[in-house]
Amino acid sequence: MFFDDAKIASRILDIALTARQNDVPMCGIPYHAAESYIARLIKAGKRVAVCEQLESVPSAGSSIVKRDVVRVITPGTVIESNLLGSDDNNFLCSIYITKKEMGMAFVDVSTGDFFYLTADKNMEIFRGEIAKYSPKEAIIYAQSYETDTIFTEFIKSRNIPVHTLNEWHYEKEYMTEMICQTLSTHNLAGLGIESDIEIITAGSILQYLRDTHKTVFGHLKNPMKLASRDTMMLDEATISNLEIVENQQDGTRNRTLFSVLNNTKTPMGRRTLERNLLQPLVLRSKIDERLDLVDFFYQRAELAEEITIHLKEILDMERILSRFTIGKIQPRNFIAMKQSISASMKIKKIIHDCTIDNSMLTPLYEEFSDLSSLGETINTVIDDDPALSPEHGRVIKPGYLPELDKLYELKSDAKQWILKFQEDEKVRLGINTLRVKYNKILGYYIEISKGQSERAPKEYFRKQTLVGAERYTTEELQKFESDILGAADKITDIERREIEKLRLQIIEKSREIQMTASSVGYLDFICSLSISAILNRFVKPVINDNNYISIKNGRHPVVEKYYTKEVFIPNDILLDDSGNIINIITGPNMSGKSTYIRMCAILQLMAQTGSFLPVESADLSIADRIFTRIGASDNISRGESTFLVEMNETANILNNATDRSLCMGSCRVYSPLYKSENTFCHTLS
Incomplete structure (x- = not known):
């Protein structure tokens, strides 16, 4: 690495920064350990271009070996296990914003998941989708990056690396062609991608994947449109306040709703x-x-x-x-x-x-x-304990290819042939120190000490002279070497050919494998x-259409599971559209008010996820949205004071809640003598 790249990499990787002619900054890493260094650069949000040699000798008329960038590794496009680091999705996000609309697309190239949405230009929707998918990298139209700063500043406040794309990435005709080619279709209407902004957003993310991986992806699932009428949209505040998948202390899965319900395998x-x-x-x-x-x-x-x-x-x-x-x-x-x-x-x-x-x-x-035949084919072709690669050992199962078995037999007999040849020569020449050896430069050779070298017969051809020994070969040894090395090359070529054939058979079953994987999930x-229901004594809820929520002896699932020093006291909840449209709860600090309203919201969310509930009984109507305005904290990275955060969250509720929304909030009451916090549970009608 050279120039500014070298300065940045040396600082991140903690490696020495040196200089070439004219004081050009330079640093480097060992090729065999490149993956570990790349992982650290990716974790730091950097993009890494991998340049490789494409030919072993220079092309005719050239003195330079051809090299090229074969891949650009970025935080949102990695597929290697050591770079991914966990089972979580690794989403790349594409953003396109106009005066009135915005489009977003999310692709996890490691799993094939592909989602997209279009919506009115709305900051709360934008923040909610970013919080939901937690992309590892974002790409955005360069002009939007400059003009729609409220959106880009929010992305940067979440430490998401942002890469801008030029105008040609957003040409509708070219993006249409890109989608059709990648997803093997002739009609975007069949995928549900119809509007210009949907085409541009989905197409630009596919183009970026091709630019970085230098290939077309055949395993991406058909894109799924988000914000449908089948599912609820959760905003950023609700996802955070309810600690659904990340806790507010350290951002991990510990002590979250996810951790309570996660018994997946x-x-x-x-x-x-x-x-x-x-x-x-x-x-x-x-x-x-x-x-x-x-x-x-x-x-x-x-x-x-x-x-x-x-x-x-x-x-x-x-x-x-x-x-x-x-x-x-x-x-x-x-x-x-x-x-x-x-x-x-x-x-x-x-x-x-x-x-x-x-x-x-x-x-x-x-x-x-039905993937049975594919599984049987893999079992027939691949050895049960294959080597790391054909160069390291056997990959194809014995008995599958007689031609390959014969070559392996020749290779395995080589050691015995060498030992016999060596002993025969010792006896024939009477030289006990004679040895037959091999290295990558000389190949196979006979080594005789200096003191015994005069006894070497005329059919021995000298290959190398050392201080204390002479190295020879013979026509017989050369023929053996040719046969053995030829067998090794043939083994590698045959195994690579069979591996590629089987790889293509698996690719042909991509859709079937994806369907099965989704079904397994x-x-x-x-x-x-x-x-979870069995382990935690959960009860099946009843779902009604009457704008009515009745919970008997409800318990907060996270508090009950992880805070075991004290017994959680169950609580009832009753909300309807007549006399119980709003509940106001008052009391001193640390009396459990926020826990109570969080419990109500979490139980509603669990029920609509399809989970049983920690209750004696529950009869709930369906909420189209769940809003929470709980606690108070500033957000310095976005330049928002505590008061501004509270007002933004309250405004979001007032602007977006409907007569089917469940709203939970807390507010602080100040007086010269005391400060307290009041909470409310509310269904709107």
């Missing part, structure tokens, strides 16, 4: 749980359907346990598939895919057996693709909710 299940907690359902039919599915496994704990045993055997099928598609694979990825397919097919059979007596599971069963999510 697969990475897909964990991502599905998080996604559904942040997108509660708003259609009664969908909520009841999910509650019934959870209840099915709740009533059949042994069945849920049997399924979870097989779920534990399933690895991250979505991310493994992405490596096959991009070509960044290792032989162990085949074993991981084979193991995951085998376990998922066992689960498919279990679900099929259940559908004989109960049709409730039929839709779920039908989402499991959803089933894992459902089983997790049922296990």
Whole structure:
């Protein structure tokens, strides 16, 4: 690395900064340890261009070996396990803002997830979507970056690296072509992408992926439109105040609603749980359907346990598939895919057996693709314990290719041939110190000490003279070397050919693998909710259409689970559109007012996620939005005082709440003698 790149990298990586001619700053890292250094640069929000040599010798008429950038690694486009670091989604976000509208797209290239939305130019919606998806990198139209500073400043306040794109990335015709080519379609209407802003937002993020990875992605799922009528939109304040997936102390999953409900066994299940907690359902039919599915496994704990045993055997099928598609694979990825397919097919059979007596599971069963033949093919081709690569050892299973087996046999016999040749020469020449050795420069050679070198026969050809020894070869040894090295090259070529053939077979089944992975994730999510209900004594809620919330002996799930020094005292909640439209709660500090209103909001969210509740009984109507205005704190990074934060959150409620919204808030009352905090629970009508 040179110039400013060298200065930045040396500081981040804590490596020496040197200089070349004319005081050009320079630094470097060992090639064999590049991944660990790249990971640190990515964590710091930097983009890393990887340049490789593309030919072993210079092209005709050139004295320079051709090199080029083969990939640009960025925080939002990584697929390597050591760079991802967790099972969480790793979203890249694309933002396009006009005078009245805004478009956003989110892609996780490591899993294939692809979401997009268009909405009125609204800061609260923008903040809510960023909080929900927590992108690791954002790309934005350069002009919007300069003019719509309120949006870009918010992104930067969350320490999200931002990269601007020029105007040509936002040409509608070119973006249309980009989407069609990437997603193998001829009509965007079939994908639901219709408006100009949707085309531009979705197309620009695909173009950026092609620019960085230098390839077209065939594993991306069809884009799903967000902000639909099926799910609830949560704003940033609600996600934070309710500590749904991150706590407010250190930003981790500890002591959150997610941690209470997380009994998932697969990475897909964990991502599905998080996604559904942040997108509660708003259609009664969908909520009841999910509650019934959870209840099915709740009533059949042994069945849920049997399924979870097989779920534990399933690895991250979505991310493994992405490596096959991009070509960044290792032989162990085949074993991981084979193991995951085998376990998922066992689960498919279990679900099929259940559908004989109960049709409730039929839709779920039908989402499991039949991947049995693909699993059997991988098992036939790939060795059960493959080497890291064909260069390191055997990858293709013995017995699959007779030609390959013969070459391996020749290679394995080589050691015995060398030992026999060495002993025969010792006896024939009477030189006990004679040795047959090998190195990458000379190949195979015979080494005789200086004192014995006069006894070397005329058929020995000298290869190298050392201070204390002479090194020779013979026609017989040269022929052996040619055969052995030729066999090694042939083995590598054959194994690489078979690996590539199998990789392409897996890519052909990309959609089926994605469907199965999604089904595994959803089933894992459902089983997790049922296990949580069993472990925590949760009860199935009743959903009504009457704008009526009645909870008997409700408990805060997080407080009850993690704060065990004292017994949590259950509380009742009654809200309706007649005499109980608003509840006002007063009391001294630390008396539990905020805990109470958080409990009410969390129970509502859990019910609309499809979870059972920590209650004696619950009868709830459906909220189209949940708003919270709890606690008081400033936000210095955005230049917002405590008062401004409170007013912004209150304004958001007043501007966006409807007659079906559940609103929770607290406000401070000041007087010359005391300060206290009052809270309210409110359903609007």
